[in-house]
Amino acid sequence: MDIAHIAKLARLKISEQEVAKFTKELSAILEYVNILSELDTSDVQPTAQVTGITNVLRKDEVRASEASKEDLLGCSPLPIVNDQIETLSAHEKS
Amino acid sequence: MELVRSCLERMEKVDPNIHAVVFQNGEEALKKAKEIDAKGVFDHPLTGIPYLTKDVFCEKGVPTTACSNILRGEKGGKTYRPPYDSTTTKRLKAVGAISLGKSNTDEFTMGASTETSCYGPTRNPWDVTRVAGGSSGGSAAAVAADECLFALGTDTGGSIRQPAGFCGCVGIRPTYGRTSRYGVMSMASSLDTIGPFAKNVADLALVLSAIAGRDAYDATTADSPVPDYRSSLGTTVKGLNVGIPKEYFISGMDPDVEQRVREAAKTFEELGANIKSVSLPHTKYAVATYYIIVPSEVSSNMARYDGIRFGHSVTDARNLTSYYERVRSEGFGAEVKRRIMIGTFALSAGYYDAYYRKAQKVRTLLKRDFEEAFREVDIILSPVSPTPAFKIGAHADDPLAMYLEDIFMCAQPLAGIPGLSLPCGFSKENLPIGLQIMGPQWGEELLLRAGHAYEMATMNVKPKPVL
Numbered sequence: 001m002d003i004a005h006i007a008k009l010a011r012l013k014i015s016e017q018e019v020a021k022f023t024k025e026l027s028a029i030l031e032y033v034n035i036l037s038e039l040d041t042s043d044v045q046p047t048a049q050v051t052g053i054t055n056v057l058r059k060d061e062v063r064a065s066e067a068s069k070e071d072l073l074g075c076s077p078l079p080i081v082n083d084q085i086e087t088l089s090a091h092e093k094s
Numbered sequence: 095m096e097l098v099r100s101c102l103e104r105m106e107k108v109d110p111n112i113h114a115v116v117f118q119n120g121e122e123a124l125k126k127a128k129e130i131d132a133k134g135v136f137d138h139p140l141t142g143i144p145y146l147t148k149d150v151f152c153e154k155g156v157p158t159t160a161c162s163n164i165l166r167g168e169k170g171g172k173t174y175r176p177p178y179d180s181t182t183t184k185r186l187k188a189v190g191a192i193s194l195g196k197s198n199t200d201e202f203t204m205g206a207s208t209e210t211s212c213y214g215p216t217r218n219p220w221d222v223t224r225v226a227g228g229s230s231g232g233s234a235a236a237v238a239a240d241e242c243l244f245a246l247g248t249d250t251g252g253s254i255r256q257p258a259g260f261c262g263c264v265g266i267r268p269t270y271g272r273t274s275r276y277g278v279m280s281m282a283s284s285l286d287t288i289g290p291f292a293k294n295v296a297d298l299a300l301v302l303s304a305i306a307g308r309d310a311y312d313a314t315t316a317d318s319p320v321p322d323y324r325s326s327l328g329t330t331v332k333g334l335n336v337g338i339p340k341e342y343f344i345s346g347m348d349p350d351v352e353q354r355v356r357e358a359a360k361t362f363e364e365l366g367a368n369i370k371s372v373s374l375p376h377t378k379y380a381v382a383t384y385y386i387i388v389p390s391e392v393s394s395n396m397a398r399y400d401g402i403r404f405g406h407s408v409t410d411a412r413n414l415t416s417y418y419e420r421v422r423s424e425g426f427g428a429e430v431k432r433r434i435m436i437g438t439f440a441l442s443a444g445y446y447d448a449y450y451r452k453a454q455k456v457r458t459l460l461k462r463d464f465e466e467a468f469r470e471v472d473i474i475l476s477p478v479s480p481t482p483a484f485k486i487g488a489h490a491d492d493p494l495a496m497y498l499e500d501i502f503m504c505a506q507p508l509a510g511i512p513g514l515s516l517p518c519g520f521s522k523e524n525l526p527i528g529l530q531i532m533g534p535q536w537g538e539e540l541l542l543r544a545g546h547a548y549e550m551a552t553m554n555v556k557p558k559p560v561l
Contacts, residue, residue: 001439010393010438011400012431013419022432028494029436033382036452039459046454047461049284049314050510050535051271056313066154071177077167077407085402090414 001026097243098127098192101144105194105241108561112217114226114236116149117157119195126192139300141190146236147246148229149196150203152176152277153183156193160279161211162201164399164406164425171407171421180277181309182246182288189304194242198232201427203248203281204392205229206256206499207489210429215486218260219559220525224483227257230291234261237291239561244292244301248278250285251384252478252503255515258291259478259528262517262559264298264545265291269535270510271316273302274309282391285507295516295546299323302538318536326539327546332366334544337471341377342502348481354519354527355477361551362475362544370471374463377505379456384504385497386440386453392430393437399425432493461509468534473544476502478528482521506532514541516549520557 003023007014014022069083079086102120109115123144130142147153150160157173159165167173183193200210208216208231216231218224219239226235230247234257237245247254249267258265266289273288280286290301306320338359343352363369401407401421408424411417426434440449467474480501489496506513511532518529529548533541 003435006435006438006442009442010434011397011415011418011422012426012434013423014431022435025432025493026436026439029385029432029497030439032494032497033386033449033453035382036379036386036456037448039376039379039456041452041455041459044455044458046451047457047508048454050461050508051314051316053271053314053316058310066179067177072403075172075174075177075404076402077171077405078402087402088411088414088417092413 001030095124095127095131097142098123098144098194101194101242104239108239109241111222111561112219112226112235112239113214114197114216114232114239114241115146115195116161116198116213116232117196119156119193123192123194130190138189140186140304142192143243144192144194145186145244145246146194146197146233146242147183148199148233148248150199150248150279151183151246152178152180153193154179156196158196160202161199161213162425162427162430163212164422165404166212166406169406169424170409171401171405174404176277178277181274181311182278182305185305197230197236197245200229201430202279202396203229203250203253204429204433206252206496208232208257209486210427212427217486218483219561220262221483221523223485224525225260225486227260227483229253231257233291234258234263234265237261237263237293238559244290244297247289247291249287249289249507250282251388251500251507254289254291255478255513255528255530256499256503258515260483260526262526263291263293264295264514264516265289266298266302266515266538266541267506267513268302268306268538269512270507271314272306272512272538274312274315276309276311280395282388283395284391285388287507295542295549296324296327299327299542321539323539323542326543329543330366331362331544331547334362334367334473335471336362336367336369337372337467337474338369339372339374339377339467339474339476341374342476344480346480347477348521350521351477351479351481351527355475355529358518358529358548359475361548365547365551372467372471372474374467374505376456376459376463380460380505380508381497381501383453383456383460383508384500385436386449387457387508389433389437390440390450391437392433393441396430396434429493457508460505464509464511464534472533473540474532476530476532478502478515478530482523482525482527502530511535512538512541514545516545
């Protein structure tokens with residue numbers, strides 16, 4: 001398991017010391033879960049959810065929201081400009 | 095009003111020792127109590143009854159942080175104050191129950207001991223050097239210590255049942271889809287279930303009736319009507335078929351735990367039930383299945399914590415990607431990071447089939463084990479945990495050992511079945527021991543009936559923890 005690669009995918013920054021610790025812990029966990037390879041599941045369907053319900057639909061009508069636009073934007077720690085949250089640029093700063 | 099006051103006073107007295115409460119909403123609670131008293135209408139049994147809610151249930155305007163730094167504004171950003179109510183707290187508000195505030199939990203409910211909370215651990219009221227269990231340790235401890243009359247929790251892999259067992263109160267994990275998850279911060283969406291804690295089964299039944307039911311805002315809730323769970327209490331368990339699963343009595347288990355649970359089976363027999371041995375052959379694969387599926391769903395659910403719409407923020411990041419990395423690395427604790435990484439790995443290209451898809455298939459086998467067992471028996475008994483509450487810090491350097499604490503708690507969520515946890519005695523060190531009663535999907539009535547019958551049969555003086 002390449003911790004650095006996984007951390008990048010998960011948008012986490014792992015320090016040098018943490019890499020060693022996490023590598024050890026995660027290796028132990030992954031080794032443990034390998035017990036599943038003992039089972040022959042070639043004829044078994046996967047279970048994604050246990051409700052037995054599919055496609056719960058409703059009429060495509062707009063309903064009033066409990067939270068107002070101001071309430072929702074008010075939760076943001078970033079500046080609000082024209083009802084939008086202003087973030088840093090996705091591009092590298094030159 | 096007296097009830098709220100007495101709970102708040104109790105909190106002041108005992109909470110410094112056990113740390114079950116992370117946000118006390120006393121002023122608001124007293125205000126609500128005054129309003130209710132003034133109106134004088136007490137048409138629901140829960141009207142005016144004070145409770146605590148786990149710090150993952152959104153209450154409008156009340157700081158809700160999942161006990162994580164990523165939703166606190168301590169070191170930058172804003173503490174999350176939800177702009178809306180969860181369906182569950184809304185339903186309780188509608189019947190007049192009064193929320194006293196937020197109880198402690200493992201960070202984002204990831205843990206079995208309430209030790210990963212950013213606010214520090216909750217201590218077991220029966221022995222403050224030991225854990226209260228987790229992740230709903232705060233709720234369980236608060237009920238056991240009389241800080242409230244009931245509490246709300248969530249159970250994904252035992253997080254209601256295990257702390258109830260460790261703290262000596264009752265808790266139920268209902269069938270997945272019986273209660274609404276709307277407004278509750280998600281951990282693993284195909285397993286998370288909302289449920290109550292209480293001091294006895296009758297109270298538990300009352301709260302469950304008030305919160306259960308279909309919710310238009312949670313498409314995984316079932317359309318089936320909610321029974322009045324209290325009305326079926328008191329009926330006999332004569333002729334009930336009770337299963338004892340051999341795979342749940344393992345070597346290394348605490349002998350007191352095994353003793354008490356077997357004594358509980360004897361009690362059921364004396365009440366006229368038929369005890370049968372059953373087998374749940376895939377039990378030993380439950381923890382591994384759980385710890386692939388859960389981190390996978392976690393890695394997806396944690397993606398929303400990015401410092402944009404709520405919570406923690408930093409001011410000196412280079413660009414957006416760096417901002418995400420900084421916010422998430424500063425905000426999340428080690429256990430959350432571990433699970434995000436395991437999940438990211440298990441779902442990544444090249445590993446998805448070997449890990450996630452494989453686990454989903456084993457999930458089917460675990461579900462089948464129960465379906466087959468419930469053709470022979472009506473309910474199944476087991477211990478809640480192989481040992482009573484362990485010492486705080488016992489698993490500090492061994493996350494895998496902590497995962498193995500969930501050994502009796504993981505299979506039921508994977509199969510979607512309900513489980514009731516109630517006290518069945520004490521260990522030699524005077525620590526509570528929990529009994530789990532499992533039932534088929536939508537079998538809550540049966541569980542509560544059986545639990546109540548057991549409670550009535552074993553009702554000696556119920557000891558209280560000395561605080």
